[in-house]
Amino acid sequence: MNHCIELTAAICQTVPESGPRHPNPKSIAERFWALVHKGGECWTWAGATNNRGYGKLNGGPALRFAVVLAHRVSFAIHNGWTPGELEVCHRCDNPSCVNPDHLFIGTHTENLHDARRKGRIVREENHPRAKLTKRKVTAIRKAIGGGMPRKSIAVEYGVSESTIGDIAQGRTWRGPR
Numbered sequence: 001m002n003h004c005i006e007l008t009a010a011i012c013q014t015v016p017e018s019g020p021r022h023p024n025p026k027s028i029a030e031r032f033w034a035l036v037h038k039g040g041e042c043w044t045w046a047g048a049t050n051n052r053g054y055g056k057l058n059g060g061p062a063l064r065f066a067v068v069l070a071h072r073v074s075f076a077i078h079n080g081w082t083p084g085e086l087e088v089c090h091r092c093d094n095p096s097c098v099n100p101d102h103l104f105i106g107t108h109t110e111n112l113h114d115a116r117r118k119g120r121i122v123r124e125e126n127h128p129r130a131k132l133t134k135r136k137v138t139a140i141r142k143a144i145g146g147g148m149p150r151k152s153i154a155v156e157y158g159v160s161e162s163t164i165g166d167i168a169q170g171r172t173w174r175g176p177r
């Protein structure tokens, strides 16, 4: 899994509304803080999550309404730089947590080692597409057909954009029967 949604320098910037299709010009930081619950050790994400339990939010006009992962936004806000291609991992093993003290940068490989050490063995780690069931592929096809941006679909299903591209072109799956 390598979410490469670039948050850009727009993290704390509000882009003016450009028309009726942009009713909510809030900055990403504002969108983020509105959905954080600082209850205990972990800051629980109160917004929507993707199917792997990671918080997600709409990046708003600054990111052309792309969906971004909440823990990555938290990292960017608190550290002042965007993780880009780097993986943001959880010390607390709680994917919906956005407490910056619980987040660290790791490579994809480190993340897998970390998961293995914590007992979340991913047997199909060398076959990333194996984590997609036929049901999910069907849903992804629908999303593609519905015109949802591939970046957003990739975030939603925790796979790479190239996997989405493969599905769109029927390279990976001949189609659920």
Ligand SMILES: [Zn+2]
Pocket (backbone or CB within 6 Å): 041, 042, 043, 092, 093, 094, 097, 098, 099, 102
């Ligand atoms: Zn935590």
